Amino acid sequence: MDNILEVKDLTKRYDGFCLDRVSFSLPSGSIMGLIGENGAGKTTAIKAILGLISSDEGSVKIFGTDCKTNEKLIKSQIGVVFDECNFHQYMNADKVSKVMKNLHPDWDDALFRKYLKGFDVSESKIVKEMSRGMKVKFSIAAALAHKPKLLILDESTSGLDPISRDEILDIFLEFIQNEDHSILVSSHITSDLDKIADYITFIHNGKVALSKSKDELIYSYGIIKCKSSQFDKVDKNDIIAYIKKDFGCEILVKDKEKIISKYKDFVVDGVNIEDIMLFYARGEVLCTD
Numbered sequence: 001m002d003n004i005l006e007v008k009d010l011t012k013r014y015d016g017f018c019l020d021r022v023s024f025s026l027p028s029g030s031i032m033g034l035i036g037e038n039g040a041g042k043t044t045a046i047k048a049i050l051g052l053i054s055s056d057e058g059s060v061k062i063f064g065t066d067c068k069t070n071e072k073l074i075k076s077q078i079g080v081v082f083d084e085c086n087f088h089q090y091m092n093a094d095k096v097s098k099v100m101k102n103l104h105p106d107w108d109d110a111l112f113r114k115y116l117k118g119f120d121v122s123e124s125k126i127v128k129e130m131s132r133g134m135k136v137k138f139s140i141a142a143a144l145a146h147k148p149k150l151l152i153l154d155e156s157t158s159g160l161d162p163i164s165r166d167e168i169l170d171i172f173l174e175f176i177q178n179e180d181h182s183i184l185v186s187s188h189i190t191s192d193l194d195k196i197a198d199y200i201t202f203i204h205n206g207k208v209a210l211s212k213s214k215d216e217l218i219y220s221y222g223i224i225k226c227k228s229s230q231f232d233k234v235d236k237n238d239i240i241a242y243i244k245k246d247f248g249c250e251i252l253v254k255d256k257e258k259i260i261s262k263y264k265d266f267v268v269d270g271v272n273i274e275d276i277m278l279f280y281a282r283g284e285v286l287c288t289d
């Protein structure tokens, strides 16, 4: 499987913050969830990938080509949705369609209207009159209607109600049925990523803390829950991270099956993306692999 997006050592320095040598690859036909705390660097990474801000170091290849070599063609094949609607406040569907038709040769007006109808967003309403959720749906409809191969969304779905989010997650899954398509989506709603992501990249303090297949994380990682007094019984080489609390200790481990047979006295629970994020962000991390 080819990579639709390859980010290598991407670095951006601001006063007091550094996006530090961020690297990851997004294979075609897949969805990657970009997660991290507020201020971790997700938007900075996305903007640097899209060339909306200049990077200090590193490279970005999209569709196998360095972004700088054929920027116009590459960008025409990317659909981008930020958390705010980028269209002018006084534009309605007709006006957006007119503008997009000139910008994108593959613009499909009928598809745009189909998505708007499906999302229950009025074609006559101007952006200014739309609710936050409507603006997001309007932007997603426009991003999909120019038939991109790569869809990049930054925190776009957070303001949507659970039903609308579910509807959009289905559209994302349908979008990647085409093996040439991929999605990079930053989100704080990790339960959505539990449902749709194939890969997870976790940015912590400007650095990639992990970038792995979601199945590898979910099926092989586990959490040992034990008393603080039992902590020393666990081999440090088995520990990825741990959190000690007043009433006990939680330990993130890899290779859950091995751990279950090695430590028969301990309860080993499964994990979700939020658990893993909490361990890396709030726990003591012993192993960064």
Ligand SMILES: Nc1ncnc2c1ncn2[C@@H]1O[C@H](COP(=O)(O)OP(=O)(O)OP(=O)(O)O)[C@@H](O)[C@H]1O
Pocket (backbone or CB within 6 Å): 014, 015, 016, 017, 036, 037, 038, 039, 040, 041, 042, 043, 044, 045, 155
């Ligand atoms: N133009 C800028 N000038 C200076 N610092 C900036 C600029 N843009 C972002 N930053 C800083 O970069 C850091 C990362 O911000 P970024 O928006 O990438 O985080 P994020 O992970 O997207 O956070 P959130 O989840 O809150 O949206 C923050 O410390 C922020 O203050």
